[in-house]
Amino acid sequence: MEFLSSKPRTPGELLALFRYPRDPYTVEQARAGEIFEQTLLLIQRHVNEGLTVDTNGTAFRYNDLVSPRFLDMIANLSGCTAHRRFNNCSDICFHQKYRSHDGTCNNLQHPMWGASLTAFERLLKSVYDNGFNLPRGANEQYHNGAPLPLPRLVSTTMIGTETITPDDRYTHMLMQWGQFLDHDLDATVAALSQSRFSDGQLCSAVCTNDPPCFPVMFPPGDPRQARSGGARCMFFVRSSPVCGSGMTSLLMNSVYPREQINQLTSFIDASNVYGSSDHESEEIRDLASQRGLLRQGIVQRSGKPLLPFATGPPTECMRDENESPIPCFLAGDHRANEQLGLTAMHTLWFREHNRIATELLRLNPHWDGDTIYHEARKIVGAQMQHITYSHWLPKILGEAGIKLMDEYRGYDPNVNAGIFNAFATAAFRFGHTLINPILYRLDENFQPIPQGHISLHKAFFSPFRIVNEGGIDPLLRGLFAVAGKMRVSSQLLNTELTERLFSMAHAVALDLAAMNIQRGRDHGVPSYNDYRVFCNLSSAHTFEDLRNEIRDPHVREKLQRLYGTPLNIDLFPALMAEDLVPGSRLGPTLMCLLTTQFKRLRDGDRFWYENPGVFSPAQLTQLKQTSLARVLCDNGDNINRVQPDVFRVAEFPHGYASCDDIPKMDLRMWQDCCEDCRTKGQFNALSFHFRGRRSADHSYAEENPTNGAKKREGRSIVEDPRGRPTNVTLTSKPSTEPSLNDFQDFVVDMQKTITSLRKQIKRLEARLSRTDCTDEEGRERSSNERWKKNACTTCECQNAQVTCFVEACPPAECPRPVKLKGSCCPVCLTQPTSADHGA
Numbered sequence: 110m111e112f113l114s115s116k117p118r119t120p121g122e123l124l125a126l127f128r129y130p131r132d133p134y135t136v137e138q139a140r141a142g143e144i145f146e147q148t149l150l151l152i153q154r155h156v157n158e159g160l161t162v163d164t165n166g167t168a169f170r171y172n173d174l175v176s177p178r179f180l181d182m183i184a185n186l187s188g189c190t191a192h193r194r195f196n197n198c199s200d201i202c203f204h205q206k207y208r209s210h211d212g213t214c215n216n217l218q219h220p221m222w223g224a225s226l227t228a229f230e231r232l233l234k235s236v237y238d239n240g241f242n243l244p245r246g247a248n249e250q251y252h253n254g255a256p257l258p259l260p261r262l263v264s265t266t267m268i269g270t271e272t273i274t275p276d277d278r279y280t281h282m283l284m285q286w287g288q289f290l291d292h293d294l295d296a297t298v299a300a301l302s303q304s305r306f307s308d309g310q311l312c313s314a315v316c317t318n319d320p321p322c323f324p325v326m327f328p329p330g331d332p333r334q335a336r337s338g339g340a341r342c343m344f345f346v347r348s349s350p351v352c353g354s355g356m357t358s359l360l361m362n363s364v365y366p367r368e369q370i371n372q373l374t375s376f377i378d379a380s381n382v383y384g385s386s387d388h389e390s391e392e393i394r395d396l397a398s399q400r401g402l403l404r405q406g407i408v409q410r411s412g413k414p415l416l417p418f419a420t421g422p423p424t425e426c427m428r429d430e431n432e433s434p435i436p437c438f439l440a441g442d443h444r445a446n447e448q449l450g451l452t453a454m455h456t457l458w459f460r461e462h463n464r465i466a467t468e469l470l471r472l473n474p475h476w477d478g479d480t481i482y483h484e485a486r487k488i489v490g491a492q493m494q495h496i497t498y499s500h501w502l503p504k505i506l507g508e509a510g511i512k513l514m515d516e517y518r519g520y521d522p523n524v525n526a527g528i529f530n531a532f533a534t535a536a537f538r539f540g541h542t543l544i545n546p547i548l549y550r551l552d553e554n555f556q557p558i559p560q561g562h563i564s565l566h567k568a569f570f571s572p573f574r575i576v577n578e579g580g581i582d583p584l585l586r587g588l589f590a591v592a593g594k595m596r597v598s599s600q601l602l603n604t605e606l607t608e609r610l611f612s613m614a615h616a617v618a619l620d621l622a623a624m625n626i627q628r629g630r631d632h633g634v635p636s637y638n639d640y641r642v643f644c645n646l647s648s649a650h651t652f653e654d655l656r657n658e659i660r661d662p663h664v665r666e667k668l669q670r671l672y673g674t675p676l677n678i679d680l681f682p683a684l685m686a687e688d689l690v691p692g693s694r695l696g697p698t699l700m701c702l703l704t705t706q707f708k709r710l711r712d713g714d715r716f717w718y719e720n721p722g723v724f725s726p727a728q729l730t731q732l733k734q735t736s737l738a739r740v741l742c743d744n745g746d747n748i749n750r751v752q753p754d755v756f757r758v759a760e761f762p763h764g765y766a767s768c769d770d771i772p773k774m775d776l777r778m779w780q781d782c783c784e785d786c787r788t789k790g791q792f793n794a795l796s797f798h799f800r801g802r803r804s805a806d807h808s809y810a811e812e813n814p815t816n817g818a819k820k821r822e823g824r825s826i827v828e829d830p831r832g833r834p835t836n837v838t839l840t841s842k843p844s845t846e847p848s849l850n851d852f853q854d855f856v857v858d859m860q861k862t863i864t865s866l867r868k869q870i871k872r873l874e875a876r877l878s879r880t881d882c883t884d885e886e887g888r889e890r891s892s893n894e895r896w897k898k899n900a901c902t903t904c905e906c907q908n909a910q911v912t913c914f915v916e917a918c919p920p921a922e923c924p925r926p927v928k929l930k931g932s933c934c935p936v937c938l939t940q941p942t943s944a945d946h947g948a
C-alpha cells in the first residue's frame with residue numbers, strides 16, 4: 110500500500126483513501142481473502158499452461174489439482190481460516206447494559222447479527238455471470254437477448270445533470286443527515302490491492318478486467334475521454350470478498366457465491382462517532398483523563414475544539430502544495446473527510462459526546478471514566494435513533510412509508526438487523542440525488558462568508574478549509590438555511606459528482622453514478638425487475654409496463670435504448686428514475702427496500718432506545734426532546750439561531766428561533782439519586798443490609814428464612830464457627846432485629862465500602878489536582894508551558910488540558926503564494942529572493 114504513504118495524486122487514490130479500511134483487523138481480514146484468491150488464480154494459470162482442464166467452469170474442483178492437505182495449508186497461510194470470530198457473550202453484566210463496539214452480542218442467540226466485519230445480508234440471491242463471482246457485464250455476454258450497457262453510458266444518458274431544481278420543502282441538511290447516517294450503517298471493505306494480481310500493474314494504469322481491477326470503461330464518443338487525454342477508462346477496484354465465498358469457496362468443494370463485507374456495525378449506534386471495533390474506539394477515546402471523553406484536537410478562536418488529526422497513513426488530505434498543511438481529521442468512520450459538510454457533522458457529534466460526558470461527570474462525580482463514556486455513548490446513539498426515526502425518516506418515507514414501517518412493538522430477537530447488500534450498493538445511495546453542486550457557507554447574519562460558497566469538487570478531502578476558513582458554522586448554516594436538491598427523474602446526480610468527483614489536475618476524475626452501477630454488478634445485485642417482484646409490483650415484460658412507476662416517456666425511452674429489455678435494468682438507475690410516492694422522497698420500489706431495512710434496524714436492535722428497560726421512562730421522555738437543532742445550538746462554534754426543524758426550509762429571519770427557545774434534554778434524569786444509589790456499584794454493600802431490614806416484614810416466607818424459622822417453633826439450624834450444623838434457640842426478640850452476626854457482617858461491609866470510597870476519592874482528587882499534561886508525542890509538559898507543534902500550531906498546557914491554536918492564514922493576495930520553510934502561511938514574493946536565484 111505504498112501509494113497511501115505519500116500524498117494522494119489521483120482521484121483513484123482519493124477513492125481508495127475514502128474506501129480503504131483503517132482498522133488493522135479489517136485490513137488483515139480483507140488481505141487474507143485476497144491472498145487466497147490470488148493463490149488460486151495462480152494455480153489456475155499454471156494449470157492452464159500445462160493441463161487441459163477447463164478451469165473456467167464451475168464443474169472443476171481445486172481438490173482435483175492440489176491435494177486437500179496443500180489447499181488447507183494455503184488457506185491457513187493466507188489467514189483465510191483464522192478469521193472466524195467466536196463470541197460467547199459471557200460478560201453478561203456488560204452486555205445487559207451496553208453495546209459492544211463491534212456490534213457482537215446485541216442479539217444474544219445470534220451474537221454476530223449486525224456485527225462489524227460480517228457479510229452483508231441478501232434479500233435476493235446474488236447474480237453473477239458464472240454463477241459465483243464474475244460480475245454481470247464483465248465480458249460481452251448477452252443477457253436476456255441483449256448486451257448490458259456500459260455504466261458510464263447510463264450515467265451520461267440519463268443521470269448526470271447541470272441543472273437542478275431546489276426542494277421547496279426540505280433543506281440540504283436532509284441530504285447531509287442521510288450521508289452521516291449511512292456512515293453509521295455500512296462501509297464496504299474495498300480490495301486492499303489496487304494493482305492487478307497477475308502482474309502488479311496499477312488498476313489506474315490499465316483498463317482490463319483483471320482482479321481486483323474492474324475499470325469503468327468510457328463509451329465511444331464520451332467527451333470526457335478527449336478531456337482526459339484519451340484515457341479509456343476510470344479507476345475502479347472490486348470490493349473485497351468474504352473468505353470462503355466466490356473464488357475461494359471452490360476450495361471447500363462447494364460453490365458459494367461471492368459475498369462482500371460490511372466494515373461497520375449495522376445498528377444505529379453512533380459507530381460513526383465511536384468506531385466499529387474496540388481498537389478503533391481506543392484510538393478515538395481520551396483514555397488518559399478518566400473523564401469518559403473523546404480525544405479533541407486543536408481549539409479554534411471560538412473556544413471549541415476540532416476533531417483530532419489522524420496520524421499514520423492514510424492521513425494526507427492535502428492535495429495541493431499551496432494549500433495549508435492540515436492533515437485529515439480522525440473520527441469514528443474513516444470517511445469523515447470526504448466532503449466538508451460531512452466533516453462538520455462529525456465535529457458536531459464528537460463535541461456532543463464530550464458535552465454530555467462532562468455533564469454526567471458533574472452530576473455523578475463518583476462514576477469512573479468507563480461508566481461516563483458508556484452512558485454518554487448510549488445517550489448519543491439514542492439521540493441519533495430519535496432524530497432519524499422521528500424527524501428524518503418521516504420526510505423521506507412520507508405517510509405511506511411510515512405506515513409500512515408499522516408501530517414499534519418492542520425488540521424482536523428473530524429479526525436480523527444486518528444491512529442487506531442491495532441497500533448499501535443501490536437503494537440507500539438514493540441520497541446521491543439530493544446533493545447540491547455547491548456547499549453554501551453563511552455567517553452569523555446568514556450572508557456569504559468572505560471566502561464565498563464553494564463548489565462541491567473543492568470540498569472533497571479539504572479539512573484545511575474548516576481550520577482556515579471560519580470553522581464549522583458557515584458550512585452548517587449553509588446546510589440548514591439553504592434548500593436541498595429535489596430529485597426529478599430527469600435531474601438525478603449533479604455533474605460535480607458525475608464529472609468532477611475527487612478531481613485533480615491531470616488525472617481522470619470519477620463518476621459516482623457510473624460507480625454505483627458498476628458496484629451493483631461487482632456485488633452481484635440482481636436487476637430492478639427482480640426487486641419489483643420482491644416488492645409485490647408487477648414483473649415488467651415491456652418498457653411500457655413501467656409506466657406506473659416511471660411516468661416520463663422520455664426516461665422510459667432512454668432506458669429502452671440503453672438496456673433493450675426491462676429484465677436487464679440495473680437496480681440503481683431504475684430506483685432513481687421512479688416517480689416519487691406523494692408526500693415522500695422515494696419511488697415505490699425504493700420505498701419498499703428502505704422500509705424493509707429501517708424496520709429491521711429498529712425491531713432487531715436489543716438496545717433500541719424505546720425498547721422498555723433500555724432507558725427509564727423519565728430518561729426516555731428527555732431523550733425525545735432531542736433535535737438536530739438543539740445539537741447544532743449546543744455544539745456549533747457559535748450558532749444561536751436555527752429553525753426548530755432544521756430539515757425544513759424556513760424563511761429568514763421569522764422562521765428562525767433563538768437557541769434559547771429550542772427544547773433541551775435534561776440530563777439530571779441520569780443522576781444517581783440516593784434511593785438509586787443503593788443498587789449501584791459501591792453502594793451495594795450498604796443497600797443489601799438496608800433492603801434486608803426494611804423488607805423483612807413484607808416478605809413472603811420462602812424469601813424470608815428468619816420468619817419461616819420463627820414459625821417453626823423458634824428453632825433454627827445454623828452453622829457453628831467450625832462449620833458444623835448446631836441447633837440454637839432463638840431469643841424472644843423479633844427476628845426483624847439485626848442479630849450480632851448480622852451486625853458484624855454489616856460492619857465488615859461498611860469498612861469495605863469506606864475503603865472503596867476512599868480509593869475513589871483519592872483517584873478523583875488526583876484527577877482534579879493534576880495540572881501537568883502529556884503532549885501528543887507522549888512528552889510531559891508542565892502547567893502553563895507553551896510549545897510549537899508545527900509552523901502553524903502553538904499548544905499550551907492548562908489545568909491538565911492541552912489546548913492548541915492554529916494560526917489562520919489570510920487569503921493570499923497574489924495568484925502564486927509560496928510557502929517558506931518554517932513559516933506557516935504562504936506569502937507573496939513580489940521581488941525575486943536569493944532562493945529564486947539559487948534555484
Ligand code: HEM
Pocket residue numbers: 124127128284285286287288291295296297298447448532533534537538539540541543544621624625628
Ligand atoms: C457529497 C456527498 C456525497 C459524496 C461525495 C458521496 C460519495 C460516495 C462515494 C465515492 C462512494 C463509494 C462508491 C463506490 O466506490 O462504490 C459512496 C458510497 C455510498 N454512499 Fe455516498 N456520497 C455522498 C452522499 C451520500 C448520501 C447523502 C447518501 C445517503 C443518503 C449516501 C449513501 C451512500 C452509500 C449507502 C454508499 C455505500 C457505502 C458502502 O460502502 O457501504 N452518500 N458515496
